[in-house]
Amino acid sequence: MKLKIRFTPSARAQFLSAIAYIRRDKPSAAAGFRDRTEKILRRLEIFPESGRVIPEFPELPYREAVIPPYRFFYKVKGNIIWIIAVWHGAQLPNEPELSESTKEITGTDDSVAGITRENALLLLREHLKNEKLVAHCLASEAIMRALAAKFEKDQDLWGLAGLLHDLDYEITGEDSASHGAVSAKILEEKGVSSGIADVIKKHNAEGLGLIRSTIFEHALACAESITGMIVATALIYPDKKISSVKVSSVTKRMKTQHFARAVSRERILECEKTGIPLDEFVGISIKAMSEIADELGL
Numbered sequence: 001m002k003l004k005i006r007f008t009p010s011a012r013a014q015f016l017s018a019i020a021y022i023r024r025d026k027p028s029a030a031a032g033f034r035d036r037t038e039k040i041l042r043r044l045e046i047f048p049e050s051g052r053v054i055p056e057f058p059e060l061p062y063r064e065a066v067i068p069p070y071r072f073f074y075k076v077k078g079n080i081i082w083i084i085a086v087w088h089g090a091q092l093p094n095e096p097e098l099s100e101s102t103k104e105i106t107g108t109d110d111s112v113a114g115i116t117r118e119n120a121l122l123l124l125r126e127h128l129k130n131e132k133l134v135a136h137c138l139a140s141e142a143i144m145r146a147l148a149a150k151f152e153k154d155q156d157l158w159g160l161a162g163l164l165h166d167l168d169y170e171i172t173g174e175d176s177a178s179h180g181a182v183s184a185k186i187l188e189e190k191g192v193s194s195g196i197a198d199v200i201k202k203h204n205a206e207g208l209g210l211i212r213s214t215i216f217e218h219a220l221a222c223a224e225s226i227t228g229m230i231v232a233t234a235l236i237y238p239d240k241k242i243s244s245v246k247v248s249s250v251t252k253r254m255k256t257q258h259f260a261r262a263v264s265r266e267r268i269l270e271c272e273k274t275g276i277p278l279d280e281f282v283g284i285s286i287k288a289m290s291e292i293a294d295e296l297g298l
């Protein structure tokens, strides 16, 4: 039986900071590290015992997969391989800390969505090689989580819809007759909830002959569209930082037709169909994107 990989929250944070650290040093090396990680973790799903016992702590019920320059410590529980810590090879493992991390292990994190955030990110990386596109998906995720919090909806579900909405982009491009529908098919085959697949299809309602009607659907349409306007605005600031972007400078530029002309103003204005006025929506979006500025490289 094929097992599934999950990261504990602290291991996930360590993994993301490892990627950020490598990227700062050498962007191309970050992509290579991610690819190697994905390959080795996929192999672990089939051969969970293929990692070695931790040499420093052979008595602990953990194993490790070495993906230079990092060490991934893991524990198999049921049909899940829990990555409990991701440490740099030069770091000396510390037993109490490792034992502490297992307390974060739970088995219920993908019960509604049908996929964990970690696996969604791996799936996205498998399909999208363009870093700007991945950044666009991460930005959409951050905004969707912020909107879900505002509406007291399921942040994981909304976040995943944002993260995965352009999954098929490198297959379909802007082909309006299939963009979104191909993503939905891939996701359904992976067992992802139809709630996520449907809303992703409807982010291209125009091309697929569908109609957006729910708050969730309008939220994804406006969230993924505003990312382009905020990035374009940040890039004309001297420091090129999202945290410097002001709401008024985004809304003012929305009125200039030639500025970021590919971004649909009409879709951004769908925020009003969720009940949020434009200014407030832009403010929520800037804040959400600033919080992951490191990952976006802005």
Ligand SMILES: [Fe+2]
Residues within 6 Å of the ligand: 136, 165, 166, 224
């Ligand atoms: Fe998009």
